[in-house]
Amino acid sequence: MTNEGEKLIEQFLNAQRIRAHEFADGPALFYRLEKHLDEFRKQFKAITTRFSQEGAIDFTSNDILSFSSSGLLRKATDAEMAKYPQFPIGSCGSRVLDGSNPYTEDLEARLAKFHNAEECMFYNSGFDANAALFSTIPAEDDAIVYDEFIHASVHNGMQLSKSKTKLSFLHNNLESFRETLKGLSSTEEKLRKGDNSIIIALETVYSMEGDLAPLAALIQIAKEEFPLGNASFVVDEAHATGLFGLNGRGLVSHLGLEDEVAIRMHTMGKAIASTGAIVLTNTTVKNYLVNFSRAFIYTTAPSFSTMASIKCAYDLLESDETLVRQHRIQYLVRLLCARIRAIPLYERAKASGYLRVPVADGFEDKLLMSHIVPLWSEASDALSFGLLMNKITAYPIVFPAVPRGTKRVRVCIHADNTEEDINRLVACVDEWLQERFKDDKVLGVEDGIAGTWHDFGVIKGKVEPAKKAVPCTNEKELEETNTGETPEVATKLPEPYPIEVREFEVSHGKIGMQAAEIPAGMKEVSGLLGRELGPGPEEKLVCQLSEELLPSSSGGAAVLGPQSLPREAAYGPGWWPGGLLGPL
Ligand SMILES: Cc1ncc(COP(=O)(O)O)c(C=O)c1O
Structure with a gap:
């Protein structure tokens, strides 16, 4: 293994080292934090910068x-900053005190024009902008409807919002979106009558899926379900900025839907290669945010160097x-x-x-x-x-x-x-x-730990339905998830957890067999997808391997991961997911 490889492994293993016991006699705060971190470390899930x-x-x-990485922006920004030697680098104040300056306001006006919006305003990050929008704009009787894969920053905003109604719909699923709106229309009179708003949160490109929102169809559905025009779209263009639309104006612009979207958010930290974000909207929303958005008021305005690099990136975009x-x-x-x-x-x-x-x-x-x-x-x-x-x-x-x-x-x-x-x-x-x-040695795999499993004895298994994650609603649930996330982001399993147990027994199977090799009377239930046991990825096959079978299984131990990893640490007590062949 390369030195680089050894270093990576060492780094990873160091991050998983259990530490809470070293803090047991110290302040309660650090002990509690370390204990929580240890929960992650035990599952080999601790991350580092x-x-x-x-x-x-x-x-x-x-x-x-x-x-x-090309150096294009660095060169342009250095030249731009050299043009203004008299400008202080730091803004040294909030936008509503003395942190504004003509350079920033001219740039906002230019970007508003570029993106075909009435107004543009800077935030210090996309996270801040989303959190600000969703914590500030919705009123108590407004409903927020969001794609289930919406970014964590929107969840943070929603958590602080006054809105009592927050509903998700299935990712990019038009039927689910329509059903969600129909449900609101039939139960919420103020929404049906157009007295309150439905604020719809989408991303144009989903950051973890890489797929695009069917924006035009979603807008059409919203118009059909709320014909009085009280459904307003708030669209996150973080990953579409620079990539889509003329000169990188974004997907909304590419589709010509600027007038159909109430608020657009573009991050400056991705294609624009700087930091911060812009909110594109009308004068009413901008004035409202300037007066009520805490992430705009109670923070230092972006520095001159940030503004200069954003300006230069837009120069490049326009080339x-x-x-x-x-x-x-x-x-x-x-x-x-x-x-x-x-x-x-x-x-x-x-x-x-x-x-x-x-x-x-x-x-x-x-x-x-x-x-x-x-x-x-x-x-x-x-x-x-x-x-x-x-x-x-x-x-x-x-x-x-x-x-x-x-x-x-x-x-x-x-x-x-x-x-x-x-x-x-x-x-x-x-x-x-x-x-x-190689040698059919796949499928006993979880978290990157794979192994061989040949000629085992009897195995009992059960089918575990897909865990439909639901947001945690209080601190206790949050603690139980041990994710360290905020309640809106962290998810829990529904209670009581509906486990459908189908017992089955398997003898003398082998993982990863070719279909042709499968002996008569046996069926491949192919591990991770549990293909024969349920509807594919919706279900996961979880096997419980009797301890006494381990010694008799020729390749069994390898399934449990590298010898150096304690089995329970890798999979939880007594459990490991894997693949198997067996009669059903
Ligand atoms: C979809 C989406 N929205 C918002 C953000 C937050 O943007 P920023 O990195 O500027 O805080 C990100 C970045 O991770 C993102 O992927």
Whole structure:
């Protein structure tokens, strides 16, 4: 293993070291925090801050147009700042005290015009802007309706909002959206009569899925269900900025829907390669935010250097550079999808839950694709680690950032990625799959720990329905989830938890058999997807392996992960998910 690899492993293992006992005699505060952290560490889930590996291929940063890594923006910003030697770097005040200046206000006016909006206002981050919008705008009798995959910052805003009604609909699902609105219309008279508003929260490009909102259809449905015009859209363009629309104006602009969307939020930290965010809206909303948005009033205005870099990024956007870069991303994303689908083991990997790339399905028919290509894999940690070992940076994304059971390695394409970069990425994925499927030794896998499982004795199993996550509503529930997130973000299992137990017994099976090898009378129930037991990804097969069977199973121990990892730490007491063959 390379030194780099050893370093990564050491870093990871260090982060998982149990520590609370060292704090037992110290202040209660630190002891409690360490105990909570230990819950994560025991599950090998503790994370740390990271920096990019030197010389690695970047498939993770949000530098979508490569304005930052190419040095283009640095050069332009240095020149811009040199033009104003008299400007103080820091704003040193709130926008409502002395933190405003003509440079900032001119830039706001320019960006409003560029994005075809009445007004533009800066926030210090996209997180702040979303949290501010949803905590400030909705009134008590307004309803907030949001896509279930909406960003954490919107949840933070909703948590502080006065609105009593907050409803999610299934991700990008038009029927679910219509049903949700219909439900509101039939039960809430003030909404039906148009006295109050329905505030609809969407992202144009979903940050963890890489898919696009069917914006025009959603707007049409809202008009049909609330014909008095009291449904207002608040749309997050974080990942569409720079990528879509003329000169990167965003997806709303690409679709010509500016007048149908009440508020747009564009982040400046992604394609714009700076920090902060802009809110595009009308004068009423802007005045309201200036007066009531705490994240605008009680904070220091962005510095001159930030404003200068945003100005220069918009100069670049308005140059032909953007068009070339937008096209290049479309090309590279499609190349990646085609190459992934051409991996000889891809279909088999897809069927077993080992690797699936939803945005690659039918990509040929999509007019626009985002730069985000999630590689879904139950072994996403192992896949990411394999890529890191090959000097490719793409990280695993796990719960609570994505729903349970949908782990993925998130690949982001940048304008300056090369075809060779894509080929290297795909070659690594291909090699990784070949290794996993070698000698049929796959499917006993969780959190990147895979192993061989041959000739076991009797196994009892049960089918665990998909855990439909629901937001926690109080601190106690939150504590039980141990996610460390805020209640709106953290999710809990419904109570009582409906477990459908179907006992079955298996003898002398083998993981990862080819269909042709399956002995008569046995059926593949193929591990992670539990294909024969339930409707695929909705259910997960969970097996309980009797302790006494372990010694008699020739390859059994390997299934439980590397010998060095205590089994319980990896999977929880007595449980491990895996694949098996057996009579049903
Ligand atoms: C969809 C979406 N909205 C908002 C944000 C927050 O933006 P910022 O990084 O500027 O705080 C992000 C970034 O993670 C995002 O992906």
